[in-house]
Amino acid sequence: MYIGVDYYPEQWPRTQWDKDIQLMKTLGINVVRMAEFGWSLMETEEGCYDFSLFDDVMDRFDRAGMAVVLGTPTATPPPWMVEAYPEIQPVDKNGRTVSIGARRHYTVNSRTYQGKTRQIVEAMGRHFRHHPALIGWQVDNEYGHEASDRSYGEEDARAFRQWLERKYGTLENVNKRWGTVFWSQVYTSWEQIPVPLPVYQEHNPSLLLDFDRFCADAYDIYNQLQVDALRTWIPDSQFITHNFVYSGLALDQKKMAENLDFISFDNYPVWGGLAEPIPPAATARQLDLCRGTKQETGYWVMEELSGAQGWSQIGYLPRPGHLKLWTYQAISRGAEAIVYFRWRAARFGTEQFCHGILDHDGVPRRKFDETKEVIQSLETVGDRWITAEVTADIGFYHDPENEWAWKIQPQSDQFDYAQEALRFYEPAFAWNVPVDMIREDADISRYRLIIVPLYFLTKPGFQEKLEYYVRSGGTVVFTYRTGVKDADNIVTEKTLPGSLAALVGAEIHEYESIRENNYAVIEGVKGAVAGEKAEAHVWCDYLVPDTAETLAVYRDGWVDERAAITKNSVGEGKVYYIGCGVNTDFLYTLYRDMFEDAGVSIMETPKNVEMVRREGKSENFISIMNHDTEKAGEITLPPGTWTEPATGEYFQERMVLPALGSMLLVQHCEN
Structure with missing residues (x-):
């Protein structure tokens, strides 16, 4: 099993390297990732390559018997390139050119930048391909992170219009499927179609969703460019990966992963400015997303937090035990390698307060000792643990396009997609029930229960798959705002939940966005939740049951006694509909009952x-x-x-x- 660190030799004098390597060996480190921000050192001026710094340090790691993962440095184009080719710079959603001075100051739609990327990646592949320490490559770094996933410049507009023409063929199709008759937006030439820069009101939701799809495809093409450039030169024995983040970006990680040997993830349960770590269920959900991104493979954690993190603000200091806990949590949920960020805190630059295993003084202390303890605990069992299977009885639906549609129209000032998805994931986490993250193309017959949360944007064919699954004895759980839109982001003309109404066994004649400081009250009236009351936030669907039975009702004023949660029998299976953002304590009870009914085993533990x-x-x-x-x-x-x-x-x-x-x-x- 690989346990490593992220190392930045360019940030330290060469006289320090051997000491660092010796300390790493003492710790038990067997792999390092490096070079992902080294472009200005590798190509000091256009076309002049100098890899000597990384040759030197890689030779030293090889002599120490340690493996190396090289990052392609394309997340940080050097100053000379921006000066010579300003057209590579991205444009933000307000129409402002993003300046050099940080990172990811490029747009993947720039033909110039695509060419420069291919050149540096091929040069690295040619130069390093036979180095004995090199085991694999990470392309770029955290595609699209920190709002760099969408760019709105002229290069992007050109590429967007070409993408639309390939997708729709004719402007007639665009106008029809977007409904451009609204507000007199009928387009008569491709050049009239804008990228979504600021308007006085809001853009057409269908245009916005297609723009997100275009951005995701653009990153997929850019990733493929790098993979192809490397594969031209490197041996098959060297892997290619990318370190994703999962935060609602206009990226389709699953599609991009098809061209990677496995995916990687940067795991930060706490970050600068946070007073305490995010809930453990939130980290678990992200780790499950990693495991579901490329089925049948594990993943690497290419950056695992090891010390307090922050740029201008420093976050929570991880307590004794956190480093091992977060390492074990990641491995438990599919990680096959852990690389700690970072070896030593930098003395300069934006991330000088991102602390590592060693702090600025380089003296081994508590974090060093804790890391050593973790590595020693994995020495005899780690390889066997990472090859054991995670067997899940539950499939949890996650489609990035659905998340994008919610981001375009959140409909409540209290709605946040990640938080609301977590609301319906967390009870499964609390009952220690393994979950697979799935898309509409998954084989769902293997699961006892499928949770389809926030299914706002429906996908063709998925309903039929769910209906067959239920009639064959499966259990499906829907939540509020199910069945509202089609794949073009157009509202259905059927009574909600649209084409899923017969499966749900109820209709929604009215609904309500619950605003800040307001909430509804529901009460269970049947089954395990009978007599239990709870607050409901964010949204309320007021259900009118047909064939479904009512499990909980609203207890508020004019909606008193209206159904809030229902259960419908369909064939041999069952369909639940949770019509509101009900508090998780209530959901614990409901989920336990659903799990028991569906034959899903739980493992009860104390809270946390x-x-x-x-x-x-x-x-x-x-x-x-x-x-x-x-x-x-x-x-x-x-x-x-x-x-x-x-x-x-x-x-x-x-x-x-x-x-x-x-x-x-x-x-x-x-x-």
Whole structure:
């Protein structure tokens, strides 16, 4: 198993390198990632390549028996290039050219930049391809992060119009499918179609969604350009990956991953300015997204937080135990390698307060010792753990286009897609039920239950797949605002939930956006939630049941007794509809009942304790992580005898895990 660090040799004198390498060896590090921001050193002026700095440091790592992953440096075009070719710069949504001075100051639609990218990537591939330390490549760095996913300049407008012409063929089709008769927007030439720069009101939602699709395709083409340039030169034994982020960007990570050997992820459970880490379920959801992006492969965490992070603001200081906990959480959910960001905090530049395993003084202290403990705990069992399977009984639908449609029209000042998706994911996390993130092309027959949250933008064919699945005995859970739009971002003319009404067994005749400081009250009237009351935020669908039974009703004024949550029997299966943003405590009860009814096994743990089971050929693994910073947790173990590999200690039935404690237990299977 690879455990490594992100290393920036260009930021330290050569006299420091051997000391760093020796400390890494002492720690147990076996891989480093480097060079992803090194363009100005590799190509000091146009066409003049100098790779000597990285040759030197890679030779030293090779002598130390350590592997290297090289990043292509295209996230930071050098100053000379911007000066010579200003057309490569992106334009923000307000029409302002984005200046050099930070990173990602390029648009992937620039034909000039595409050419410069191909040249540097091919030059790196030719030069480094036979280096014995080199095992793989990371193309670019965090595509589209920090609002660099969308650009609105002339180059982008040209490419957007060409993309539209390829998609629609004729302006007649554009006008029809976008509904441009509204507000007299009928286009009579391709040049009239704008990129969505500011207007007094809001742009056509169909144009906006297609612009997001175009941006995603543009990044996919740009990624393919780099992959092809590398593959021309490098041996098949060297992998190609990219370190994604998952934050509503105009990227289709799943599509892009088709051209990568595996995907990588940058895992930051806390960041600059945050007073405390994000909820553990939020990190778990992102890790599950990684596992679902390229099925049948694991993924690397190419940047795993190791110290307090921040630029102008410094975030929460990770407590003793966090480093191991976040490492174990990532491996539990499919990570096959962990690379810590970063080896040592930089003394200069924007990220000088992004702390690493070593701080600015380079003295090994607590974080160094904790990292060593983690690496030692994985020495005998890590390779077996990462090859064991995560077997999920639940499929959780996530489509980036649906997220983009919500971003275009959130409809409530309280709506945030990631937070609302988390609302409906978190109860599965709380009951320690493994979840696969799926798209409409997934084979859903393998799951006992499918959660389809916030299904605002519907996809052709998916409804028929869901209906067959339910009639065959499956369970589907829908949530508020289901079935509103078609794939062109046009509202259905059918009574909501549109074409899914028969499956849901209820109609929605009225609905309401719940604004800031307001909420509704619902009460369970049947099943496990009977008598339980809860607040509902963000949105309320007022359901009129037909064949469905009512599980919960609203208890507010004029909507009193209207259905809030329903359950419908269809063939051999069931369909639930959760019509509001109900508090998660209520959902815990509802989900437990749904899971039991669908035959989904849960593993009950105290609040903030996460347990993930993975199954190997001859042994099973249980990883247990206590995210609570203050309280120990008493855990009921699955049946049988479990062993802690590092110490050989045996556990049965129960154990106590201290605050921020993490433990991996192994159970040998009887054949």
